[in-house]
Amino acid sequence: MSIFSRYFGKEKLNPTSALDTLDKMNETLDLLVKKENVLLKKASMEQEKAKDFSKAKNKRAAIQCLKKKKMYEHHVEQLGNYQLRIHDQMIMLEGVKATSDTVNALRDGASIMKQMNKETNIDNVDSIMDDINEQTDSMKQIQDALSVPIGAAADFDDDELEFELAELSEVEFADDLLKPPTTNRQPQIHIPEVSLSVRSDPQIVTDDAEIAAIRESMAL
Template identity: 30%
Template sequence: MEALAMDTSRKRTRLRNAFSGKKEDDPSPEEAIQKLRETEKILIKKQEFLEQKIQQELQTAKKHGTKNKRAALQALRRKKRLEQQLAQTDGTLSTLELQREAIENATTNAEVLRTMGLAARAMSKAHQDMDINKVDELMSDITEQQEIAQQISDAISQPVGFGDSVDEDELLEELEELEQEKLNEELLNMGEDEEAALDKLPDVPSTHLPTSPASKADEEEELKQLVNWVS
């Protein structure tokens, strides 16, 4: 309650200054936020006080009831007035909270804008010695040097003949001749191998096999001769 009285005194002082032509210095956002928070604390305490008084008056009304109707009704009237004060206090507190939040948001926005301004000036300072035409020329030079470096790398990677003037077509022709000679040698060797294989075959027996049916002994003799001939 003392804080509320001090706040009322400040309001009266501001009113007197307004009528007398004196002008108060505008508070900073931080000061305004601090004062709003202090006032919110006062109103919260007032809420708690009014809620307690409302409960007390309600208990008084219940206590008297119909036994002392006059005292009960007076307690209920006081409760109604206290409830009205509590509703007004709630509304005032909500208004102060909204105002404080608005100032806090405005302060945050102002700080963000200030930081963005600093960043913009820093970027401008960083770019003040830069010329877009010079940047384009520099990038063009870099691209040209990269192309030269690539050409040098390609030239270095190419094989060098060191005086070798042999025609590649002549080399290919000679290679084909070598392949043909190799093929002819293989064919010749194959012919010689076939003749050697034929020479190794056994001679055909000179005895003639009988054409008429023979006895079992004759068949065994013929079979033995065939085995001997083959082996």
């Protein structure tokens, strides 16, 4: 069974499990790096010891130190291979998780679209429109029923009312003809009085005074 059939077949990838696995892989990488550093230090120490034994002309001890050094280096190489394997597995797992997330998102989208199409198929739309038309007709009938006059107003004859209105119009027209014509009064023009002051002639005043004096003397 391939990795894709495991994750997309019967055994589906759990996103939480995938994240937990990636965390464990990172922890394992950190542990391998620490072990690798320890082994490198030990290999370096054995090399220094081999130098010291070589200077001391202790060839057998120097060779033993070099063997240990080689052994430590071999383990370091193995740890490096382990790290590469874990890195490769992490890359694959991250890729599978991204693919799984994509497939799940597409599947959810397709499921929602299918459900929405099922709820809004043509039969349901036709049924909804029929319900709307039915309710509209029912409302119109109710409004018509409420607008029908009842009581005394229901006994009124529209034709009779129109005939009565026509008679009223004729009577009003006849009354207008019998009214006396309205006299057009001319607007009064107010002419202001002009005061004419007559200038007295000094000669005339003098003659009148003399005549009055003569009359008085004759009367005496």
